Amino acid sequence: MSQFGPEYIRAIAPYQAGKPISEVAREFGLDEAKIVKLASNENPFGVPESAKQAMAAAAAELGRYPDANGFELKAALAKRYDVPADWITLGNGSNDILEIAAHAFVKAGESVVYSQYSFAIYALAAQGVGARGIAAPARNYGHDLDAMLAAIEADTRLLFIANPNNPTGTFIPAAEIEAFLDKVPAHVAVVLDEAYNEYLEAKDQFESTAWVRKYPNLIVSRTFSKAYGLAGLRVGFAIAQPAVTDLMNRIRQPFNVNSLAQAAAIAALNDKAFLEKGAENNRAGYRQVVAAFQELGLEYVPSYGNFVLLKVGSDDGAGARVNLALLKQGVIVRPVGAYGLPQWLRISIGLPEENAAFVEALKKALG
Ligand SMILES: Cc1ncc(COP(=O)(O)O)c(C=O)c1O
Incomplete structure (x- = not known):
């Protein structure tokens, strides 16, 4: 182990x-062309x-730095979400937003609250x-x-x-989140990470972006x-x-979103047909995959995202074992042992033929 760097980094x-x-x-x-990747919720x-097309047009200007303020x-985004532009912070992926929030609001020795089995980056950012x-x-x-409220400490x-x-893949309805936000102490900034928001059905959608008007400690995070x-x-x-956005922008790298990304994001934001096709x-x-799980008698967690958590055995070697058997057949999914879920795998939803290839490989992997 290196002697360099603080203990908390090591x-x-x-x-x-x-x-x-x-x-x-x-x-x-294996032949790359035959591999099915359902591992990163892409x-x-x-x-x-x-x-x-937007990127092709923007490529001519790549000799110059990106717009540090991402004006366009x-x-x-301001138009889409009906907020002033100075309420927006751009990130190099929403992962960057999560990190920026940790740097902007938390000192060494203070605390950060998140849920068991939630996105790994929260613990890493802390x-x-x-x-x-x-x-x-x-x-x-x-x-x-309720457990999250109870977990908040004076230094959170x-x-x-x-x-x-x-x-x-679990989901919390709007009313519950709003009731929670009403109770969170004012000294705690809340990042509501909605990376999968666009996959929600209309009945579950809510304008969380409008809540930021009501809650000065709320940061809604989204991704492209x-x-x-x-x-x-x-x-x-x-x-x-x-006030919060200003703090986040002070420590954001000035050119954290590159020119191609800015151009592509504007185009994608306005491409309703693409979003609809993806959601459908x-x-x-x-x-398709859940029907197969039911047929195989496998337990899964009902999902609101573009992935599903599947239990592949009842011993703690199951996730790694079935994952390896899938890899050998050219199917990449995500083992979640690091999340404390060693009996489970997370599978992203793909194209119909990719899902079918996964189901076939899963049947073989489970013997
Ligand atoms: C819940 C959640 N938040 C944030 C991210 C970060 O994604 P990105 O940095 O690509 O926006 C992910 C990616 O998997 C995620 O699952």
């Missing part, structure tokens, strides 16, 4: 990303055509600033908001909620990585009142 276990296709092809001697349709993208992460116990694999400065949650199909470009954003594919794909 204690960090790095984030484990989904395996890239090229790595699995090399490791298992959009199976890839980049929207509208965004490709913020203007488009650790990265030398803060104490407090994981409130989950209820039915989702957030228990930040609280993360993922809705829908990754990796479990999932439903908008731009994961590789890295664009996300936060909406919060100007997701609903059908979810029904």
Whole structure:
């Protein structure tokens, strides 16, 4: 172990990303073209055509730095969400927003609250600033908001909620979140991470972005990585009142969102047809895989995202074992042992043929 750096940095276990296709092809001697990747909740349709065109046009200007203030993208977002542009912070993916929030609001020695089985970056963002992460116990694999309230301490400065949650896919209805926000002490900033918001059915959608008018400690975080199909470009954003936004912008890297990403995000934001196609594919794909789980008698957590958590055995080696058997067949999913869920795998919803390939491989893997 290196003697360099503070102890809290040396204690960090790095984030484990989904395996890239090229790595699995090399490791298992497989043809890249035949590999099915359902590991990182990406959009199976890839980049929207509208965004490709916008990037081609923006490419001519790549010799120059990006617009550090993201004027046009913020203007488009401001219009869409009906907030002034100075309520918006742009991020290099929404992951950047989560990190910026930790740096802006939390000192070493203070604490950050999140839920058991929620997105791994929350704990890492807390650790990265030398803060104490407090994981409130989950209820039915989702957030228990009462337990989260109870977990808040005098030195808690930040609280993360993922809705829908990754990796479990659970969802908290609007009324419950609003009641929770009413009770959270004013010294705690709340990041409401809605990376999968666009996959919600209309009946579950709510204008969380309007809540920021009411709650000065609320930061709503969204991303272009999932439903908008731009994961590789890295664009996300936060909406919060100007006092909070101002603090976040003080420590944001000035050029954290590159020019191609800004151009593509504007195009994707206005591409309603692409979003609708993705949401429809997701609903059908979810029904497809869940029908197979039911046929196989497998337990899963009902999901509101573009992925589903599946129990593949009752011993703690099950997730790793079934994952390896799937990898050997060229299907990449996500083991979630690091989340304390060693008996489960998380599977992203793909195209119908990808889902079918996964189901076939799963049947073989389970023997
Ligand atoms: C709940 C949640 N929040 C945030 C992110 C970060 O995504 P990105 O940095 O690509 O916006 C993810 C990605 O998986 C996620 O699942």
